[in-house]
Amino acid sequence: MSEQLIADTVTAIAATSQRAVAAAEARQASLTKPAGSLGLLERIGIQLAGIARVCPPPVPERAVVGVFAGDHGVCAQGVTPWPQEVTVAMLLNMAAGGAAINVLAAQAGAEVVVTDVGVKLDYPPTDGVRGRNVARGTRDLSVEAAMTRDEAIAALAVGIDTANEALDGGAQVLLTGEMGIGNTTASSALIAAITGAGVAAVTGRGTGIDNEALAGKIAVIERALALHRPDPSDPVGVLAAVGGLEQAAIAGFILGAAARRVPVILDGVIACASACIAVSLAPEARGYLIAGHAGAEPGITEALSWLGLDALVDLGLRLGEGTGAALALPMVQASARILRDMATFDDANISAG
Ligand SMILES: Cc1cc2ncn([C@H]3O[C@H](COP(=O)(O)O)[C@@H](O)[C@H]3O)c2cc1C
Numbered sequence: 294m295s296e297q298l299i300a301d302t303v304t305a306i307a308a309t310s311q312r313a314v315a316a317a318e319a320r321q322a323s324l325t326k327p328a329g330s331l332g333l334l335e336r337i338g339i340q341l342a343g344i345a346r347v348c349p350p351p352v353p354e355r356a357v358v359g360v361f362a363g364d365h366g367v368c369a370q371g372v373t374p375w376p377q378e379v380t381v382a383m384l385l386n387m388a389a390g391g392a393a394i395n396v397l398a399a400q401a402g403a404e405v406v407v408t409d410v411g412v413k414l415d416y417p418p419t420d421g422v423r424g425r426n427v428a429r430g431t432r433d434l435s436v437e438a439a440m441t442r443d444e445a446i447a448a449l450a451v452g453i454d455t456a457n458e459a460l461d462g463g464a465q466v467l468l469t470g471e472m473g474i475g476n477t478t479a480s481s482a483l484i485a486a487i488t489g490a491g492v493a494a495v496t497g498r499g500t501g502i503d504n505e506a507l508a509g510k511i512a513v514i515e516r517a518l519a520l521h522r523p524d525p526s527d528p529v530g531v532l533a534a535v536g537g538l539e540q541a542a543i544a545g546f547i548l549g550a551a552a553r554r555v556p557v558i559l560d561g562v563i564a565c566a567s568a569c570i571a572v573s574l575a576p577e578a579r580g581y582l583i584a585g586h587a588g589a590e591p592g593i594t595e596a597l598s599w600l601g602l603d604a605l606v607d608l609g610l611r612l613g614e615g616t617g618a619a620l621a622l623p624m625v626q627a628s629a630r631i632l633r634d635m636a637t638f639d640d641a642n643i644s645a646g
């Protein structure tokens with residue numbers, strides 16, 4: 294069933310509209326500003342027109358941040374200083390509204406939807422957590438496959454379902470978020486496997502490890518890639534070998550949005566890794582992606598370059614959760630509003646230079 298949902302979702306993902314893109318390019322040129330002077334906002338506006346298949350595109354007011362939580366067996370290798378208890382503690386903090394993502398989403402006017410797709414430890418039934426646990430964490434990717442193919446597929450389907458629920462509820466733009474101690478390790482492994490970049494070039498300090506631990510983290514990922522030899526032409530196989538349940542769910546969330554022709558704002562390195570999987574499964578999904586921010590993790594730079602995306606901002610963030618995506622949301626909305634509301638040179642009786 295999950296396999297069919299993924300196949301149907303991938304099939305539904307169509308190229309964005311070149312006709313609307315051309316109309317938006319012409320409109321940008323007619324607005325009362327020097328050509329190109331609003332920089333990346335102009336390109337995002339054009340992209341939004343292509344996604345919506347109309348110019349000007351609607352301003353995406355209703356936003357949902359999909360936060361997916363999962364645990365990682367690779368924590369056994371000392372790749373993060375934080376214990377796995379923090380994943381569930383932060384999940385409950387997010388459900389209670391106390392995490393950074395809750396605050397920044399509230400500031401941006403976005404709703405946060407929290408899903409347990411792979412948390413390891415027990416917690417009491419909690420309002421505000423969607424219980425869609427596929428497995429109690431992954432296995433240690435440096436000694437065996439992190440997931441079975443079936444687990445990866447089930448987690449992808451959780452992400453697609455979550456996107457569909459948000460869109461059925463009226464969301465006009467989706468933002469990716471996550472929580473999972475150890476998940477920067479799986480993300481760097483995914484980015485290296487898909488893009489072919491060297492492990493050292495895509496591996497960062499995550500929550501903040503020292504030089505010695507960073508060298509160990511790189512060695513762990515190198516060992517995993519040598520063990521599994523993941524084939525980038527088999528993205529589900531790559532996910533199963535070195536990914537995580539939340540990365541699989543985020544990849545599904547992206548596919549779900551693209552299938553319904555809705556833009557997705559990516560957060561940090563975990564989102565970028567998931568986007569590499571989504572685009573490997575459905576190349577046309579790329580047109581629906583907006584890179585919210587760059588941030589401290591070097592894997593973001595490599596992944597965005599492979600995806601061909603420019604990050605909206607770089608605030609030096611290294612938190613994840615969806616924080617960078619939430620901060621980018623007003624800029625994405627501004628890009629659409631510019632196309633809709635600015636006067637043209639004709640309207641304002643200004644002769645174009
Ligand atoms: C209190 C706390 C809150 C967080 N919120 C997001 N992360 C971020 O840090 C984790 C990944 O980093 P690493 O791979 O180094 O473990 C993920 O949970 C990510 O969401 C947090 C981490 C902590 C400790």
Ligand SMILES: O=C(O)c1cccnc1
Nearest residue numbers: 499561562590611612613
């Ligand atoms: O870039 C990110 O998303 C990130 C960085 C550090 C820790 N967690 C997430």
